[in-house]
Amino acid sequence: MSSTLEHDPRVIAERTGFRGVLTEYRQRLWSGDIGQLPVIVGLAVIGTVFQVLSDGRFLTPFNLVNLTLQMAAGGTISVGLVLVLLLGEIDLSAGVVSGMCAAIMAVLSVHAGVPGPVAVGLALLAGAAIGALQGIWCTQFGIPSFVVTLAGLIAWQGGLLLVLGRTGTVNLGDPFITMLAGRFFTGTAAYACVALFIVYVAIGPLVTQRRRQSAGLTVPPLAFVVIRAVAITAFSIAAAVVLDLDRGISLGMLFLVGAVIVMDFVLRRVRFGRMIYAIGGNAEAARRAGIPVQRVRVIVFVLSSLFAAWGGILGASRLLAVNQSAGGGPVLLNAIAAAVIGGVSLFGGRGSMWAALLGTMVIQSISNGMDLLSLSSGIKFMVTGGVLLSTVTIDAVLRRSRATGAR
Amino acid sequence: MVAAAAAARTPLLELRGISKRFGAVQALTDVQFNVFDSEVVALVGDNGAGKSTLIKIISGIYRTDHGSIRWQGGEVSITTPNDSSALGIATVYQDLALCDNLDVVANLFLGHELAKPRGPLGVIDEVTMERRAVEVLRRLSVKIPSVRIPIASLSGGQRQSVAVARSVMSDSKVVLLDEPTAALGMAQTHEVLELIKQLRGQGLGVVLISHNLANVYAVADRITVLRLGRWVGTYQAARTSREQLIAFMTGAVPGSGEVPVVSEGAIGEHPGDR
Numbered sequence: 027m028s029s030t031l032e033h034d035p036r037v038i039a040e041r042t043g044f045r046g047v048l049t050e051y052r053q054r055l056w057s058g059d060i061g062q063l064p065v066i067v068g069l070a071v072i073g074t075v076f077q078v079l080s081d082g083r084f085l086t087p088f089n090l091v092n093l094t095l096q097m098a099a100g101g102t103i104s105v106g107l108v109l110v111l112l113l114g115e116i117d118l119s120a121g122v123v124s125g126m127c128a129a130i131m132a133v134l135s136v137h138a139g140v141p142g143p144v145a146v147g148l149a150l151l152a153g154a155a156i157g158a159l160q161g162i163w164c165t166q167f168g169i170p171s172f173v174v175t176l177a178g179l180i181a182w183q184g185g186l187l188l189v190l191g192r193t194g195t196v197n198l199g200d201p202f203i204t205m206l207a208g209r210f211f212t213g214t215a216a217y218a219c220v221a222l223f224i225v226y227v228a229i230g231p232l233v234t235q236r237r238r239q240s241a242g243l244t245v246p247p248l249a250f251v252v253i254r255a256v257a258i259t260a261f262s263i264a265a266a267v268v269l270d271l272d273r274g275i276s277l278g279m280l281f282l283v284g285a286v287i288v289m290d291f292v293l294r295r296v297r298f299g300r301m302i303y304a305i306g307g308n309a310e311a312a313r314r315a316g317i318p319v320q321r322v323r324v325i326v327f328v329l330s331s332l333f334a335a336w337g338g339i340l341g342a343s344r345l346l347a348v349n350q351s352a353g354g355g356p357v358l359l360n361a362i363a364a365a366v367i368g369g370v371s372l373f374g375g376r377g378s379m380w381a382a383l384l385g386t387m388v389i390q391s392i393s394n395g396m397d398l399l400s401l402s403s404g405i406k407f408m409v410t411g412g413v414l415l416s417t418v419t420i421d422a423v424l425r426r427s428r429a430t431g432a433r
Numbered sequence: 434m435v436a437a438a439a440a441a442r443t444p445l446l447e448l449r450g451i452s453k454r455f456g457a458v459q460a461l462t463d464v465q466f467n468v469f470d471s472e473v474v475a476l477v478g479d480n481g482a483g484k485s486t487l488i489k490i491i492s493g494i495y496r497t498d499h500g501s502i503r504w505q506g507g508e509v510s511i512t513t514p515n516d517s518s519a520l521g522i523a524t525v526y527q528d529l530a531l532c533d534n535l536d537v538v539a540n541l542f543l544g545h546e547l548a549k550p551r552g553p554l555g556v557i558d559e560v561t562m563e564r565r566a567v568e569v570l571r572r573l574s575v576k577i578p579s580v581r582i583p584i585a586s587l588s589g590g591q592r593q594s595v596a597v598a599r600s601v602m603s604d605s606k607v608v609l610l611d612e613p614t615a616a617l618g619m620a621q622t623h624e625v626l627e628l629i630k631q632l633r634g635q636g637l638g639v640v641l642i643s644h645n646l647a648n649v650y651a652v653a654d655r656i657t658v659l660r661l662g663r664w665v666g667t668y669q670a671a672r673t674s675r676e677q678l679i680a681f682m683t684g685a686v687p688g689s690g691e692v693p694v695v696s697e698g699a700i701g702e703h704p705g706d707r
Contacts, residue, residue, distance in 0.1 A: 237560055238560060238563075241560045241561075241563075241564060242564070243560065243563055243564065243567075244579075244581075295556050295557055295559075296548075296553075296554060296555065296556055296557065297546050297548050297552070297553050297554070297555050297557060298553045298554060300535075300539060300543075300546060300557060301553065303532070303534060303535060303539075304532045304535060304539075304543055304544075306534065307532035307533055307534035307535055308530070308531065308532045308533060308534075310530065311530040311531055311532050311543070312532065312543070312544070314514070314526070314530045315530070315543040315544030315545075316515070316518075316544040316545075317543075317544050375532070375533075375534035375535075376534050
């Protein structure tokens with residue numbers, strides 16, 4: 027068996043060694059798959075700039091814990107949007123769905139006296155139903171998702187107002203609901219969570235490396251994988267130590283990272299995830315390959331609304347209230363911007379789930395940093411818009427260079 | 434090969450008396466066609482001769498109005514693309530049907546990923562998939578820089594080769610190629626023609642549609658000529674000159690219906706070395 031796998035340079039000229047990795051990375055960059063490196067560099071720049079401008083107030087344990095709290099809700103909505111964008115579709119209703127589902131939970135809990143977990147479950151169910159409705163509408167009538175979810179954006183905004191009724195604002199008191207965002211893990215519990223993260227992100231690739239090596243396949247140089255693993259491990263432990271100096275790791279942040287890890291695994295390693303990429307890349311090819319394109323689309327819309335609802339619940343839990351502006355304003359646009367900044371192509375098929383986490387980190391860091399500098403919200407919006415525009419421009423330029431430079 | 438032994442063999446795929454009508458247009462009338470294993474059959478004819486219609490009937494996109502389809506000697510009905518691929522017929526479309534954003538391995542296994550447990554929630558076994566992909570590409574002598582780069586960064590010929598190799602991955606017995614070299618340069622065309630010979634060497638039956646008679650003569654064992662939706666005849670490539678073939682295609686020489694569908698001697702030969 028080993029003879030069939032012997033290296034034959036005439037047939038497969040696989041590039042090996044460190045230079046091979048660089049060449050392959052350049053090739054991927056060229057083909058429009060920008061990966062996570064640019065956004066990590068961007069985060070480092072943003073962190074440094076704000077640290078200097080704010081006289082050292084940005085990178086303090088207190089402010090970083092605040093940053094994680096600010097990230098949880100928007101990041102979770104972004105997880106769903108990444109899935110939709112990978113399909114080459116869009117979900118404009120995610121923001122208001124998050125608000126309406128939070129309102130459903132609040133009204134059930136406060137006005138109807140439903141126990142917290144049940145209220146949360148019913149709100150999630152409502153989110154899933156909305157997603158199913160929108161997904162089926164798109165696929166059955168062949169209407170672009172932009173239009174269907176735009177209608178949803180308007181309609182569910184009305185739904186939010188109707189659910190909240192005359193009171194306008196519902197204050198949350200249920201201990202289960204307030205715990206979702208308000209609970210913190212410190213000490214051993216926090217480090218255990220970080221250890222799990224390290225196992226998935228840093229140790230996982232090392233195991234894959236060994237499996238590929240023993241199967242006789244080409245592997246990236248060990249040094250490359252080890253450096254990456256060490257960097258991630260060092261950063262994660264540093265983050266845990268810093269957060270632990272203040273209140274610790276919030277449950278909301280854990281939910282977000284957990285969702286990202288689970289969905290990242292689904293996208294990269296599970297057939298369903300491969301179907302999403304295939305449809306986003308070439309829906310007709312996917313259909314001819316026997317992939318149930320319409321069913322996958324509906325399921326992704328359900329997931330998108332489900333994550334939106336969950337994000338809305340986390341947001342409400344943090345604010346301890348739901349009001350008429352829940353899920354409105356910049357919520358949707360920030361979630362889309364986060365995905366795009368994280369390298370997800372608006373044209374479908376390119377990007378990774380880590381965009382939801384890293385992109386949200388960029389957006390919230392900018393927002394948080396400018397709050398520290400007491401800049402007006404006018405400037406905040408302008409800067410966020412500028413960051414979004416420049417990342418989309420990078421995406422578009424890379425795509426064009428690929429289209430014209432295809433050899 | 435002995436003619437008698439060859440005549441005793443059953444074709445992999447056999448179409449008899451196929452007719453197809455679209456409204457006022459009789460696209461195909463009483464067409465005969467067959468393909469054996471380890472054989473390349475070219476399907477030629479002028480524009481509108483019915484080549485594409487015939488291919489679409491075989492691949493299950495259209496249903497035939499009259500006539501019978503036999504697969505390995507047994508009568509079958511092909512009404513959907515799934516029927517066709519379930520039998521072991523792979524169609525490589527002109528527009529390729531690859532996902533640009535996925536790598537070569539993912540495209541070779543698209544829709545048929547090896548996963549545990551089975552089903553859409555199974556975890557993909559990338560290692561086994563990559564090993565098989567490398568094996569198949571090597572067996573077919575397909576030259577690509579790496580099996581882990583996206584299709585987008587391959588040349589036209591390499592993409593076509595990946596699309597053709599996919600039919601081998603799915604254990605198909607008959608491969609339909611619709612103008613596989615239409616958009617390719619000379620070197621890439623040569624690559625794809627070599628691949629077609631490799632497929633024949635692996636025991637597959639290949640059906641090739643091409644306007645380019647030089648390509649047809651480079652690989653085909655037999656040539657089926659259609660004209661205005663009618664079957665003109667099936668000829669052995671080695672015994673038919675290009676002038677004769679053009680005459681049949683243009684109708685300058687009337688269709689010689691006497692030419693047997695299974696011309697003796699052609700079947701079972703391996704003229705790949707000529």
